[in-house]
Amino acid sequence: MSSQTFNLYQKKLGRQGYKALIRQRFSQYTLNGPRIPSMTLLQTPLYSACVDQKARMTEFAGWSMPVQFSGIKQEHQAVRQRAGLFDISHMGKFELRGSGVIAALQTLVPSNLGRLTQGQAQYTVLLNPEGGIVDDLIVYLKSLPASSGTGWETVSLIVNAATTDKDKTWLLEYLAGTGIELVDESRDRALISIQGPAAAALLQPHTSLELNALGRFAHRDTTLLGQLAWVARTGYTGEDGFEIMTDPNTALALWQTLTEAGAAPCGLGARDTLRLEAAMALYGQDIDDTTSPLEAGLGWLVHLDEKGDFIGRSVLEHQRTEGVSRRLVGLAMAGRHIARHDYPVLYQGDRVGTVTSGTLAPTLNTPIALAYVAAPLAKVGQALEVEVRGEPQGATVVKRPFYRAK
Template sequence: MVLLRTPLYALSASLNARFTAFSGWEMAVQYSGIRQEHQAVRQNAGMFDISHMGKFFLQGTNVLAQLQRLVPSDLSRLKPGAAQYTVFLNPQGGIIDDLIVYYRGTTLAGTESVVLIVNAATTEKDKAWLSTHLNSGKPSGIVFTDESRDRALIAVQGPEAIAQLQRITTENLAAVPRFGHLEGTVLGQPAFLARTGYTGEEGFEVMVSPETGQILWQTLYENGVIPCGLGARDTLRLEAAMALYGQDITEQTTPLEAGLKWLVHLDGAGDFMGREVLETQLAEGVEKRLVGLQMEGRHIARHDYPVLHGEQPIGIVTSGTLSPTLGYPIALAYVPSSLATTGQTLAVQIRGKACPAQVVKRPFYKRK
């Protein structure tokens, strides 16, 4: 299989990055080292090449209303320049993908303009799902453009991220609210700047042309922003208890089981796919829940390790690592709702041994 490469691949290679295959792309997993990169984001500023993410542009009549049928979040709340983290649901309430909906507002022609950023692994699946369920290709339909391979996307994250970007843009980035976005410039070139991220820190995700992306990456590097790979991205998001699609959330899990009740807006979202399942789960409760686990000692729980109560397997680990910030192993796992209470003592089976763990509140880390 021939792996795709982002516009920033050569720059990463010049920094002696270690690469890995990820969702059909050849991606940098680390540069200076996962721990160093992780701490750079927690303490200063780091940058991630996330150009592999799916980038969809939708324009047409009632775009938000049509998308509303596919997600449980109330998209009518969105004002121009605002965004919503949400999930695509199947008829069983299972999560097809998690994504961010960026509402750009109404064009001069009177049509709505929306940007969707989806996961790299599900880009083609999401594209097919949207093609099936949106009123595209009709006179009153939606013009759908897939620019996944045509734009660079760089996440700049950390306490100093906004200050670093402010040096190379004329827009007042501090005035952009969390989950806000704007059409601006970086280095004098057009850019889509969104105050979003996947690290639990402040920062922006910047979408630009491939050529501008290369210059932006090099400029940030020269200004002291640390290049970070997929390894640090994973440890950072896990400390912030942010779900990874394909592990923590899948088509077999609902947002209520995954602890994402906050993005289910039954009062305003209308008749969306999977609504009846979620209504039943709200009324009757869910059988399983995604919880945070803190391991005792230095035993690291990994994806697919069994979770035990006594000697009985009762759940499964979805993500786990040794937290660089906290200094001890953490994990996410699905367990029966009856055992999903904070302080509950459980265990994880690691190489045939039951290693003690305790259910703890999420997120594991929250910035001050």
């Protein structure tokens, strides 16, 4: 066998300069791809626990991360049916402190962060002047001046691992002169995600926080296993769940406690199939510096009428008035072929778009994909074709998400 997958991605990565991202995502996904010596990689506080639990490790954004434990399908089903546990400590974690933090961030994102109240969060994107996406992230408003006792606002940002350095540079450039302090906790704090219908029940015995009183995208400082921790009702799987930031020792104890209680340890493989069934974008693959949120189906986080100027605003205004030329759609494949990243989308023999993500959806047992297609064809029910290794295969535009939790 030879590695076709890797070559497909090389093109895209070379062009867009996401070489590190490509390497991390695909090196171990192919038999003959390059491998990075593990001694050069960063390890999360849960590295040894994952290795002990027989994880297959892979390089991801400079970190050694578990790609799978028992198997992608099994882990995927565990999250859909009960609960799965993810080490996401590799993700970028910034805390911003100072006065006017939200006001400063308002100039960097298209969402109205003024909607945020203390203890709430907003999924949004950092935009470049062309309206392209620098990164997608969650903004958590932790404290307002009145309640912090310091006169500060405190805001946490959780960003993608592969873009942590890029985002930090971006933020520091735009926050220069504001007096806002950026604390990079990316390598010091652990982040665990527990996802699935049983997540709340498994986590509840270990915290004094009333988890069921915490709404979606709400978050609190609390204690877990008697230690300080921060819990947010967020995730990347399409299920209910929580993301927990704490110190490395507490994280390790929590990982052991929750796996013993029956949460299935899950790797990046299942994280990818879960997020794709939920039609959540993956940065560097479905969205990047060249795609706007309006093209990417993220119009719901663009609040032009509610806020003033922000980077990229004029481009989004133009796109909203004139329409976009391409849109990200969900595709269901007619056969068993998986449409993969960079495969061409065809209509009546002409190239009309490009697949950005694809997999066999474990819950649906059918191949699904996300693809950018020419706007006039981006309507549910539209019949298209995806060129799979030279052969056109039938595909239909379907509603997103592909899967929705009951």
